[in-house]
Amino acid sequence: MRGFGKYALYIYVGMAFIFLLIPIVYTIVFSFNDARRTNIVWRGFTFDNWLTVCDAPNVCEAFSNSILVAVVATAMATTLGTMIAIALVRYRFRFRSATTLLLFLPMATPEVVLGAGLAAQFLTAGVEKGLVTLILAHTMFCVSFVVVTVRARVATLDPALEEAGRDLYASPAQVFWRITFPLLIPGIIAASLLSFALSFDDFIITNFNAGAAVTFPRYVYTAAARGIPAQANVIASAVFFLAIALVLVSQVGGAMKRRKLQYS
Amino acid sequence: MAFGAFQSTVAGGAQAAPVVQRRSPVALLLLLPGVLYLILFFLTPLLSLVLTSFQAPVPGGFAGDYQTAFQWQNYTVVVETYWSHISRSFIYALTATFFALIIGYPIAYVIGVKLRNYPLWQALALVLVIAPFFISFLLRTLAWKQIFADEGFLLGVLKTVQIIPAEAYFTGTPAAVIFGLTYNFIPFMTLPIYTSLERLDLRYVEAGGDLYANPITVFRTITIPLSIPGVLSGILLTFIPAAGDYINASRDFLGSTDTQMIGNVIEANFLVLQNFPQAAALSLLLMGAILILVSAYVKRSGTEDLL
Numbered sequence: 001m002r003g004f005g006k007y008a009l010y011i012y013v014g015m016a017f018i019f020l021l022i023p024i025v026y027t028i029v030f031s032f033n034d035a036r037r038t039n040i041v042w043r044g045f046t047f048d049n050w051l052t053v054c055d056a057p058n059v060c061e062a063f064s065n066s067i068l069v070a071v072v073a074t075a076m077a078t079t080l081g082t083m084i085a086i087a088l089v090r091y092r093f094r095f096r097s098a099t100t101l102l103l104f105l106p107m108a109t110p111e112v113v114l115g116a117g118l119a120a121q122f123l124t125a126g127v128e129k130g131l132v133t134l135i136l137a138h139t140m141f142c143v144s145f146v147v148v149t150v151r152a153r154v155a156t157l158d159p160a161l162e163e164a165g166r167d168l169y170a171s172p173a174q175v176f177w178r179i180t181f182p183l184l185i186p187g188i189i190a191a192s193l194l195s196f197a198l199s200f201d202d203f204i205i206t207n208f209n210a211g212a213a214v215t216f217p218r219y220v221y222t223a224a225a226r227g228i229p230a231q232a233n234v235i236a237s238a239v240f241f242l243a244i245a246l247v248l249v250s251q252v253g254g255a256m257k258r259r260k261l262q263y264s
Numbered sequence: 265m266a267f268g269a270f271q272s273t274v275a276g277g278a279q280a281a282p283v284v285q286r287r288s289p290v291a292l293l294l295l296l297p298g299v300l301y302l303i304l305f306f307l308t309p310l311l312s313l314v315l316t317s318f319q320a321p322v323p324g325g326f327a328g329d330y331q332t333a334f335q336w337q338n339y340t341v342v343v344e345t346y347w348s349h350i351s352r353s354f355i356y357a358l359t360a361t362f363f364a365l366i367i368g369y370p371i372a373y374v375i376g377v378k379l380r381n382y383p384l385w386q387a388l389a390l391v392l393v394i395a396p397f398f399i400s401f402l403l404r405t406l407a408w409k410q411i412f413a414d415e416g417f418l419l420g421v422l423k424t425v426q427i428i429p430a431e432a433y434f435t436g437t438p439a440a441v442i443f444g445l446t447y448n449f450i451p452f453m454t455l456p457i458y459t460s461l462e463r464l465d466l467r468y469v470e471a472g473g474d475l476y477a478n479p480i481t482v483f484r485t486i487t488i489p490l491s492i493p494g495v496l497s498g499i500l501l502t503f504i505p506a507a508g509d510y511i512n513a514s515r516d517f518l519g520s521t522d523t524q525m526i527g528n529v530i531e532a533n534f535l536v537l538q539n540f541p542q543a544a545a546l547s548l549l550l551m552g553a554i555l556i557l558v559s560a561y562v563k564r565s566g567t568e569d570l571l
Contacts (some may be wrong), residue, residue, distance in 0.1 A: 013374045016367050017392050020450065023407035024399045030407075042412055067570040080298035089571075091291035097567040099299060104570040106306050108500065108558045109551060110508025112527045116534055116547045117309030120316045123540065140305040143298055148571050153416075201401050203511065204527070210406065220402040224516040228406065241397035247391055255387035 003046060024240065026248030031233035037225035051232040055228035062219035065233050069131060069215060070199040073138035078192050080139070081146025082184070088147070089154040103144045115208030122209065138207045140204060142195035149194055153187025193246065200239070272318035301564035308325055310551075317544035322421025328538035338416075339543045346546065347531050355527040358478075359506035364502045365495070367446070368453035370554060372494070375454075376461030379538070381385065393454050404516050405444055412518075444512035444562070453498040461487070493565070500561055504554055526550055 017115035030039055034046040054060040084103070087093070106114065118137050122129055157180070165175040211220060220232055295410060320333035345352070379386040396404060411418055412434045422428045434440050464487065472482035510527030513519035519528075526546060533543035562570065 002525060009370060009374065009378075011433065013370050016387075016450075018290040019367070020396055020448070022394065022411070023404035023447070025401050025436070026407040026411060040413070040416075047409060066296040080301055087291045087294035091294070092285040092287050092459060093291045093295070100567045101562075102302050102307070102571050104298065104562075104567075105558075106302065108504060110504055110527075110554060110556065112508040113529050113551045114306070114309070116530055116543055118305065119427075120544055121305075121309040121312040124312050124316070132467040133380040136305055141396045143302060144571075150278065150405065151571060157433045173424050184544060197397060201397070204400060204508075207531070210536045215373055217402050220400060220406070221516075224402065224406060228403070229465075231401065237304065240395075240399045243447035244391065247394070247398075248388075248561065251391055252384065 015137055018122040027233050028172045028237045028240070031235075031237045033230050039230045039233065040227070049234045053231050053234045056231035058214065058219060059216075059235060060134045061230065062216045064146040065131065065213060066200055066216040068132050070137055070196045072135045072184055073142055073199045074192050074195045076135070076139040077142035077146050077195050078188060079142045081191060081195075082150045082188055084143070085147045085150035085154050085187075086180075086184075094226075103147050106141055107144045111141075111202075111204035112208075115205040118205070119208040129209055129213075132214045133209045133211065134206060134213060134215070137205050141202070141205060142198055145194055145198060146191040149183065149191040150187045153184055157183055190250075197243065239249075268293050272392040298477070307454060308449075313544045313547055317548055319541045319544075326546065329538070335541065336394075338541045338551070342542050342545045342549070342562050345542075346526065351526055352438075352548070353507050353521070353550075355439055356442050356445060356513070356523075356525060357503050357509075359442050360449065360506045361499055361502045363446040364450050364453040365498065368450050368498060369457055369491075369495070371450075372454045372461055372491075373458035373487075376468070377464065378465070378536065378563050380462070390458070393451050395459075396451060401448065402517075405511055408444055410519055412440065426533075435518055436523070438523050440518040441513045441523045441525075444518040445506045445509060446514065447510075450503070452501040456497035456501060457491055457494040460491040464490050486493065496561060497563070503557070507554065508550060518536045 007139070030042075030184075032045050033039055033042055033049070034044040034048070036043070074246060084099075088096075088099070093099075115137070118133070119129070122133055161183070162175050162179050165179045166172075174239065200218060202222060206215055206218060207221070214222075216235065220228060223229070223232065234241055315332065316330070318332075318334050318336060319330040319336055319338075320335040322329040322331050356454075371389075375386055375389045375393070379389060388477075410416060411527065414435070416434045418427070419432065419434065423430050423432065437485045468486050468490070472486050474478075477485070507525075508527050510521055510525055510531050511517055513525040513528055515521060530543045530546050533539040533546070
C-alpha cells in the first residue's frame with residue numbers, strides 16, 4: 001500500500017507535467033504545419049514558416065514593437081528597482097512600511113485594473129496612447145518584480161567585502177562600482193530576464209494603453225478572430241527556445257554548482 | 265513573501281547575511297526615483313479611476329464625452345447590470361484556484377521534498393513548471409481551444425468511438441473557461457508552495473515517523489501546516505489574475521457570450537463602448553474585493569515580509 005501510494009504520487013505529478021507541456025508542444029508543432037490560410041488542421045511538415053517568418057502581414061512589425069517596448073521598459077524598471085532594492089536592505093528610513101506596501105500593491109492588483117487606471121489617466125491628461133505610453137505602463141508593473149528579485153541578491157552580500165573596500169580608502173562610488181555592483185550582477189540579470197518576459201508577454205495592460213501600436217500579443221489577440229498564421233507560432237516557438245535555453249543554462253548550472261559543493 | 269516564489273527560482277535562494285542597516289540621505293536618493301514613478305504611474309492612475317468612476321455624460325455631447333461629477337449611481341448601475349458577470353468571475357476564479365491547488369501542490373511537494381537530494385532533477389522539474397511562461401499566453405490558450413475544437417482531434421476521436429454524442433462540445437462552456445484559467449495559473453500556485461516546502465526541515469518529518477505516525481498523519485499534521493504560507497501566497501497569486509482575466513473567457517478563446525467575466529465587461533466598456541465611468545466603477549469594485557483578501561494576507565504576514 002505504501003509503495004503504491006508513492007507510485008501514485010509520481011504518476012499524478014508526471015501527468016501534471018504532461019498537462020503543462022501539451023499547449024507548448026502543440027504551438028511548436030504547428031509552427032511546422034504546411035498551413036494555407038488557417039493553421040488549425042495539420043497538413044504536413046514544412047520548414048517554410050520558419051524561413052518566411054516575416055511574410056505574414058504585420059507579424060514582424062508586432063514582434064519588433066514588443067522587443068522595443070520590453071527592452072526599454074526592462075532597462076528602466078531594472079534601474080529603478082535595483083536602487084530601491086539596495087535601499088530596502090541596506091538603509092533604515094521612515095515610511096518603510098508605506099514603501100513596501102507601494103511596491104507590493106502593483107503585484108496584487110488585477111492587470112485589468114492597472115490597465116484601466118493608466119488608460120483613464122492618459123485620457124484625462126490628453127496623452128495620445130502609443131509605444132511611449134506602453135513603455136511607461138510596462139515599466140510600472142515590472143519595477144516591483146525587479147525589487148523582489150534583486151533584494152534577494154543584496155541580502156546575500158557579505159557587508160565585510162564593502163567594509164574592506166572602505167578600509168582601503170575607496171570612495172563610496174568606488175566601493176559601489178567595484179564591489180557592490182559586480183556582486184549584484186547575477187541578481188540584476190535574473191531581474192531583467194523576468195521583467196523582459198513579463199513585458200514581452202503582457203496583453204491586458206498593453207491592450208488598454210497601446211492605442212494604435214500593435215505588440216505581438218495584441219497581434220495574436222486580433223488575429224485570433226480570423227485565424228492565426230503559422231508564422232505567429234514560429235515567433236512564439238523561437239522565443240520559447242531562446243528563453244528555455246537561458247533558463248536551463250542558469251538553473252542546471254546552479255544545480256551542478258550546488259552538487260559540487262555537496263560532494264566536496 | 266508572496267513573490268518569494270521568484271526569488272528561489274530565479275535568483276537561486278541563498279542564505280541571507282546579517283546586515284546592519286544605516287540611516288543615510290543616500291537612501292532617499294535611491295528610493296526617490298522609483299517611488300515617484302510608482303506614485304505617478306500606479307497611485308495617481310487609481311485616483312483618476314476613482315474620479316472617472318463618478319463622471320457623468322456631457323449633456324448633448326458625443327459618445328465618450330464625460331465631465332467631472334459625483335454620479336455615485338454609476339456604482340449601483342454597474343452592480344445591477346453586471347451582477348451575473350461579477351458573481352461569475354468570482355465563481356470561475358475560485359474554482360480555478362481550487363483545481364490549481366489540487367494540481368500544483370503535489371507538483372510542488374515532489375520538487376521541493378522528494379527531489380531535494382537530486383539537484384539536477386529538481387532544477388529540470390522547476391524549468392518544466394515555469395516553461396508555460398515562455399510561450400505566449402494567448403497562443404497557449406488558443407492551443408487548448410484548437411485541441412478541444414468541436415470537430416478537432418480530441419473530440420473527433422471521442423465522437424467516432426462514440427464515447428460522447430456527436431453534438432457534444434466543450435469550448436464556449438463555463439467548464440472550458442475554468443479549465444483555461446486553471447491551466448494558465450498553475451505555475452503561480454506551484455512556485456510559492458514549492459518555496460515553502462523547499463525550506464521545510466525534513467527532521468520534523470523524520471521525528472513524526474520516529475514517533476510512529478504513519479506517513480499520512482505526518483503529511484497532514486506536519487507537512488501541510490508548515491506549507492500554509494506558500495499555499496496562501498499561491499491562492500492569492502492564482503485568484504487575483506484569474507478573477508481579472510478576460511482572455512480565457514473571451515469568445516475568440518475558450519469562452520462564449522454566456523461566460524463573460526468582469527474583465528470582459530471592463531474591456532468592452534472602456535475600449536469599445538467608451539463608457540469610461542462604468543468601466544472605472546467596475547474596476548474599482550474588483551480592486552476593492554481583492555484588497556479585502558489582500559489586506560487579510562498582509563495582516564497575517566506583516567509588511568516586512570511582503571516582498
